[in-house]
Amino acid sequence: MENFTIKRIFDFSLLRRLFSFAVPYKGSFYLSMALTIVLAVLSPLRPYLIQVTVDKYITSQWMQMLITITIIQILLLLVETVVRFFFSYLTNWLGQSVVKDLRVAVYKKIVHLNLSFFDRTPIGTLTTRTINDIEAINDVFSEGIISIVADLLMIVAILVVMFAEDWRLTLISLSPFPVLIIATWMFKESVNKSFHAVRNAVAALNAFVQEHITGMVVVQAFSAEKREYARFKNINKEHRKANIQAIFAYSVFYPVVEIILAISLGLMVWWGSNKVLSYEVTQGVMIAFIMYLNLLFRPLRILADKFNTLQMGMVASERVFKVLDSEEHIPDNGTVKATNMQGDIVFDHVSFAYTEDRYVLKDISFHAKPGETIAIVGHTGSGKTTIISILNRLYEIQKGQIKLDNVNIQDYALDELRSKIGVVLQDVFLFSGSIYENITLRNYAISREQVEQAARLIGMHEFIMQLPGGYDYQVMERGSTLSLGQRQLISFVRALLYNPAILILDEATSSVDTESELLIQQAIDKLIAGRTSIIIAHRLSTISKASQIIVLDKGEIREMGTHEELLKQEGFYHKLHSMQFKKAVSI
Structure with missing residues (x-):
């Protein structure tokens, strides 16, 4: 489960890096900042015009000027509405543009991370970072720092006008402000903690749901629905609890702001009415001050909320940049092209550990000549699959070296290396999409004719054509609508289509029925013909x-040799063979 820690709002290094993603859109950014100044200037104009109207033109009954100022008021309102529209649109457009670029950058990073990272990081966590966290960064632009600057400028503009009009009336009106500042700070802290709790709960929900939907077969097979449902209810309860804490803070804060506004208005009217009677303050100033106070409190109601939004965006950006800064990738510094690879494989005293010095492969050495078929056997956990994982550099070895055609695999460009190694796994993963897309992996440079030709060689074409839509048949997620044997044969077509110099088959027939095994064995014989195979x-x-x-x-x-040689040694292989033979006879 991922855990969010509180991050300072004004972490300038983080802000600078975040805003670097807005550089391609700096024109929109500068324009939105210019609009904040325009809005700040426009805000106090209408109350001021009403003040002038009351004090100068209503008392003197100057109807022509009243009509003129009314028209000006309407025009100002229209201008302010248009400016606010463009400001809101620009800030949201800017946020979505940054989010788009960030999400692309994060996904690009994720697909290049090595498998060790995925071994330690839950899928739900990466989903949260790619979707929820990046969406929170959008709020930094649409509701965060630019919007906060706009509100602060408007507050400053209104205060300047108020002090210029009557500083004593302004001070009386703002006397309850210390209480508002304390209430705002308490609200911000309370909501901040609840928001962190909400995001922790969201991360936990994402991880739980992703994991259990993927493993639903296991949950149902072992009748664990009630237990897992109870666990989900507890996680969801924590999510609800965190949200209710935030709702409670909002429910308290907004009425407090309204009460403080009412007190400010009451103090202003109490003090100002006496001054009006003594002709020290005009009626127009009193009316304008009522409007000024309402304009002043409007952004103050949501300013603390915007600061929390900004802080959550900073927390999210910190987590996103942590993914972007991850160095857990396979270095791709090789320059050697893998053209005309013959498939000569040499493991020279190779040792490998997934974590620290806990080696799962120890001093492995063997040589596979071009066109040879190498078989690897052993108990579960003996390191068989690890050998193929390090051959195509899904992981980096710690000791020794691996050579292909007498070239260290680290000297090959990574895409060149992997393009020459075809892998057929025991658990074949098929993506949502058509059979054609799964075979070509959406490489549309491969023609339909090439796919059909490869399928005919494997003996899969007739089966595919019997499906609704043939090669356009839509495969459900993970290929659940196809049998294991059918998925295996599709993966063989995929491997044959890419014509690798080296073919790796990982337990390709261990979980299929006898009929499917015969079809797969025939396909294997066609696949391995003329290429090095493991x-x-x-x-x-x-x-x-x-x-x-x-x-x-x-x-x-432990042992190495041909089938006959190993049986004659009567060692480890002979023991494995005898155990399987006895099992087959008993069946």
């Missing part, structure tokens, strides 16, 4: 023809 096998019967079999145990190579 097969991670659970069923030893499928690897008897391998050029070389490597037996792994606890991250170390």
